[in-house]
Amino acid sequence: MSTAQHLAAIDLLRSREFPAEHGWSNGGVGGPGYHIAELLTSGDFWEDDGTEWEATEEQYEAERDGLTVLLAERWGAPQIFSLASLFERSSGDEYGGESDAGEDIPEPWGSLSSSVPDLHLWRVDGRWIALGVSQWDRELPFQLLAVVTETDPP
Template sequence: MDVVARHLAALDRLRTRDLPAGGAGHLTVELETGHGPRPTADDLHALREAIAQHLGARWGEAPPWGQLTLRLRLARGEEIPEPWATLCLRTDELDVWQTGDVWLAVGVADRDETDELRLLATATRTAPP
C-alpha cells in the first residue's frame, strides 16, 4: 500500500471514531513524523497536497485555510475554540472538509524549528471559527 493510500485509510478511521465528549471533542493524530529517514518540510507539504487531492475528489475541492488570521485573533486575546487554536499555532495552513457532523483538517506542523516536522490530521465536531 502506498503512503497516500495508507494515510487516507487512517483518515477514514479517524473520521468515523467516537470523538471524546465534553471539552476535548476532537482527536489529533500524527500521520508522519521525523522518525526514520527525516522528511523535509517540502516532502510533508507534497504529501499533504496529495492527500488533499484525493479528499477533494471525494468531498469537494476547497482552498487551504491560512492560519495567520487566527493567530492574529489569538494575539488580540480573542478566544478561539480547540482544536483550532492549537492547530493555528502549529501550522501555516490546513486543508479542511466537513463530512456529516465531523470536520476533518490536515496540515503540516512546521512552525516550531526546535520540534520535529509532523503531518497532522484532526477530526472534530467544532466548526472552524
Template sequence: MVSGAPEFTARVSGDVAAIEALRTGPYTPPWAGCADPGRSAAGDDYAIVALRTSQDFYAAGDGGESVGAAHEAFETERWGVVLALDERWGPHRPLSLDAYAEQDEEGAPVPPFCAALFELGYYGDLQVWHVEGREVGVGVGQMDQEEPVVLFALITASTPVGQGSRVRPCPA
C-alpha cells in the first residue's frame, strides 16, 4: 500500500514513465516497469503489462478487508496515473469491456487483446488515449478473490489485426 503523498507521487511518476516507454517500445518482453511477467501478456499488436501487484490473499483471513483496501489503493493509483496522462495527452476516453466479455463468454470472436485481458482476469473499464499511432490504456484487475490486485497498462496498435479501426468502446 502507498503510505504517503511522496511515495504516491513517486509511484505515479514511475508508472507514467513505464507507460511512456511501453508506448514507444516493442510489444514483446522485456517491458519497462513490468512488476510481474506472469500477470502480463503480449501479441503481435499489443502488450498488457502488470505495473504493480499486491500481495496474494490466500491466507488473508480477514473477511475481504485486505482485498478491499488493496483495490482502493490500486484504484487511487490508477486515477493518479490517469490524471497525469490526461495532462500529458489530453482527456482519456472510457473503454468498457463488458460487451467484449459477453461476446467472449458466448464464444464470439473478440479482439486478441481483449481475449488476453480476460485470460488474465482483467475485466471492467479501462481509461484509454490515442497517442501517436497507438492506443494506451490503464486498468486494475484481479483474477479472483485470492489472487493479487494488479495495476496494468495496455498498449495496442491503433488498427488491431482484423479490426480495421481504432480501439473503440463496444456498443452496449
C-alpha cells in the first residue's frame, strides 16, 4: 500500500459507522466504538538471526513517522501515548507483583496494549485517530496499524 492509500484508508475509517459487535472486517478488526486497520504487514521472522527483524522494525517505524508528518499537517502535532502502563494494569502486574486478575481496559486500548508500545494520537471531530506499530512476538510479523475510536484513552 502506498502512502496515499494509507491516508485514504484512514479517511475511510473516520467516515465509517462503528460495528455493533466485535469482529473482523476488510483489513482489520472493529467493535462498538472503534476500528483497527492493518495498513501494512511484514513477513514473519522464524528463521531470522535478528538482522531482518531490526531492519523491518526500523522500516515500520519510519512508515508510521512518515504518515505522522502528513497527518500532523492536517491536525497538528500528535500526542505520543505510551501503552505500557495499560498493559501492566490489564495483566494485574502494575507494581511488579503477581495478581490473579488485571483491570478491564476498554477496547480498543486493551487489545492494542498487548502488542503496541506507543501510539501517535490525535483528537479530531470527536474521535481519536492513532498510528502504531504492532508486533505480538519476536517471530511474528510487524503491522502498521491505524485506529479510529470514540473511546477515550484510559
